[in-house]
Amino acid sequence: MTDERKDVTAPDPGVVTQEALALKRTDRSEAAFSEWKTTNGDVTEALRAALVELHPAEFADEFEQLSLEARASLVERLPEAITPDVLAEMEADVVEDVLPLLSTASLVDAIGELDNDDATQIVEEMEDAQREEVLAGLQAADRAELIDALSFEEDEVGRLMQREFVAASLEWTVGDAIDHMRRTGDALPDIFFNIYIVDGDLRPQGYVPLSALMREGRGVKLADIMTLKLVPIGDHMDKEEAAFLFEQYDLISAPVVNDDGVIVGMMTVDDIIDIIQDENAEDMLALAGVSEATASDTVGEVVRSRAPWLFLNLLTAILASLVIAQFGEAIEKVVALAILMPIVASMGGNAGTQALTVAVRQLSERGLTSKTAWRSVRREAGAALVIGVVFAVLLAAIAYVWFGRADLAGVIFLAMILNHLAAGVAGIAVPLGLKRVGADPAVASSVFVTTVTDVIGFLAFLGLAAVMLL
């Protein structure tokens, strides 16, 4: 939960010229940061005001673009610009860089001010020594919440959930609930959408959206207007599973319960968006063989995140070359084989990548499940056969026109069909297989699939040629 609900600076409302809305904001923060760079890091009084007034999300965005040295210089000269909300908006790796530059006192204030879920994300980036100091400085209740959050695994809901929520007894009326909230005042969560109705053991039995509460008179019993059916989230549930439930049931917020079914927190949809975006980025990058990427990566980080997969690719490319080497004699006699063989491999590789990407996407959207897997495999095989035959005819015709040899055309025709079938089946079987053994279906699956299509492509084409042409 963030800042937007507090009174931070954002664009002026009033008359707006449609598309310019987003630009206006970005321009202001760009201007402030550009000016700061021209002053050689010196912070004038006017500039100080401009920087401190930026929206935290914009400040964080511009700050992330700075070099390590420039960040350190800005933090040193203008520590008050790194507000709690700005910290909450920064990418985790930038937070990690900035934390050592901040005083314990300012961190204690920031952590105390933020909602529990944002605070956890900052504390988990701290070095052990700093974390101890900051925890020691906090009020007992805040400290206990953070320690509880950190006791969960990084991907579990318990690490991310908000520990502040509003619950009401089954016996209460609308008036009781409103009075309770007015009394509680500032101790309420910054923002919430539902009141969870709990039994005597604090087990959620239903909920009343605030917007429904607004429609009813004070005397109405909550139990009479509550929505009975909840989608509770377990505190040890994987965050991606929780995100899926939010999507599947179009949830705005959900109670989090422990193993005994007792409410211990809540998740809200704005936090879910970040989980979904991270999951999507992971899948997309993993398919391309990149372990991670942020806008602030250095050359060294880029190399480290990509080299391992390129090394694996080198090994599989050598495997493909070993296959080609078996047919050196054939290539010497019919050089057209060397000219045409990359086409077979390339078409198979691309068809395999298409099937693979669709499968990975549908696995993450739960459109492809163990129940529907068999149907998907048949569909991929069917499509591969159709596509294989179409392009086999096309390529055979091209080969015949180019080299004037019907036997060569026949060889490439058969090799294309075989390789497209291999591509289609590997494209869906590899991610399903990885999923079944509990691995991420996006990671390393491209390597497997292109190895299959390279090896089968070269083997089918050159092998058939050795038999049929020589």
Add this chain to the structure above:
Amino acid sequence: MTDERKDVTAPDPGVVTQEALALKRTDRSEAAFSEWKTTNGDVTEALRAALVELHPAEFADEFEQLSLEARASLVERLPEAITPDVLAEMEADVVEDVLPLLSTASLVDAIGELDNDDATQIVEEMEDAQREEVLAGLQAADRAELIDALSFEEDEVGRLMQREFVAASLEWTVGDAIDHMRRTGDALPDIFFNIYIVDGDLRPQGYVPLSALMREGRGVKLADIMTLKLVPIGDHMDKEEAAFLFEQYDLISAPVVNDDGVIVGMMTVDDIIDIIQDENAEDMLALAGVSEATASDTVGEVVRSRAPWLFLNLLTAILASLVIAQFGEAIEKVVALAILMPIVASMGGNAGTQALTVAVRQLSERGLTSKTAWRSVRREAGAALVIGVVFAVLLAAIAYVWFGRADLAGVIFLAMILNHLAAGVAGIAVPLGLKRVGADPAVASSVFVTTVTDVIGFLAFLGLAAVMLL
């Protein structure tokens, strides 16, 4: 906005065993649909009850898995199972298939019952004749809203926004607002989170979250507690731009304004999740050369969505083969060239895909902008040089050991570095170039990049070989 807030059937609350939560639900709907299939399409009384009681999202999921014939049979025998909420949960292409099976009367009821944004998504799938009939059957106010929504472009906010929202005058107190909502009752949006405070011209000036309203006494003036800074969305803004603003500013809901700055609707974060997921799926599939994919695609649809890109790939593969054909003589003399050349092309292709995927992802997350483009290009070039040199050394050593020729090792060393540089630069320049000319950076960019790496890879390796080895 959906069903979850209404009293539809979902899992029992109470004691839950963590991970089993999601499964329990899915099991129930799977069981009901399996049973229906075993009855050969006949619907018994018990089965009817079981099917009608399923959560709309689950019913829609299972329904989407059925064949066209099975869907038609189920709709015919159990039209009451296709509730408005079930229709709202279905994928657009399934809705399109189902609409002709439903009566105009039931559609009028469904459209009238749904919130405006869900209703629009169903009406836009109708054939013209059916749409006319259904619109004619609606109440005048509902009809006017739908016609207004349909007057916007498909990707504009005006097509998707909710036209029901709660606005309050700058003069009102907390008590006035609560009384207004109690009076309005059922005419309020099904669910909302903020009250927008408007001036006399209905221009939003600030907002009060319902949760903040709850904290305050009846006498407090809304103008005194409202959050001043809004992030208004324009009704002609592209939906992906709106989704970006929601992410950037962690919004829960935002007022939608027309060109005069007058409030005309609102967007809420749960609708944004669908936009984000669609955008992500589009990017990922486009990178792999798939125009679209849903779990219910037929073999024909699969072929149509993939063949065009494979055809383009065939043309570029032939281009690469034409390059190889220039060096037929060299290959006949040194067959090791044919054996090693796919490695150079494959390494370049993969390095290019890595750079491309990172660039596309960062463009969509706005981490890569025209301002930071130059830095990203330099970083990619730097990383490509480092990676190119590392793998060039490795591959040269392998080539030397394998074929015992130092000159061959030298050729592959230089070719690898050249191709990695080409890969790195093309990987970032192609998506940036597409973006600059207003095209989608994900679509077709893989073709461009792999064409560059194939052509440069073969040309550098075989060209250098022709000069240095012969």
